[in-house]
Amino acid sequence: MSASLVHKSLQILKSDTVLSQDKKSNEVKKRKKNNKKAGNSTKKITLKQLQQTVEDEKHKLEANLHKLQLLSSRKLDSETAEKVFKRTVKNSKPKEEEIVDTEGTAFTEEDFFKFEQEYFCA
Numbered sequence: 001m002s003a004s005l006v007h008k009s010l011q012i013l014k015s016d017t018v019l020s021q022d023k024k025s026n027e028v029k030k031r032k033k034n035n036k037k038a039g040n041s042t043k044k045i046t047l048k049q050l051q052q053t054v055e056d057e058k059h060k061l062e063a064n065l066h067k068l069q070l071l072s073s074r075k076l077d078s079e080t081a082e083k084v085f086k087r088t089v090k091n092s093k094p095k096e097e098e099i100v101d102t103e104g105t106a107f108t109e110e111d112f113f114k115f116e117q118e119y120f121c122a
Contacts, residue, residue, distance in 0.1 A: 071084070
């Protein structure tokens with residue numbers, strides 16, 4: 001083999017390895033870029049927004065507690081109590097009735113006996 005052929009083959013191999021390294025580095029860069037995008041997509045919340053959500057939840061809790069106290073004190077009129085009761089009934093799952101299937105036949109024991117006499121004894 002001549003020196004020029006060896007030199008050319010080494011250059012080809014070197015260029016292939018450089019290209020493969022470039023591809024790998026590009027893939028690594030893309031992964032890092034995607035990870036950064038995913039990290040930035042999380043919502044940042046300010047202290048004021050956090051305090052507002054906590055306050056809203058507290059007001060909801062207080063409103064619900066007030067409603068429960070009204071229920072326990074029995075100051076509700078019958079119409080409102082009926083609405084609450086109907087609402088709870090609507091949300092509950094209907095009870096499945098157990099179907100008892102009695103296995104029966106249209107023939108009596110006497111019919112079976114006659115059948116046996118006619119076909120097996122004749």
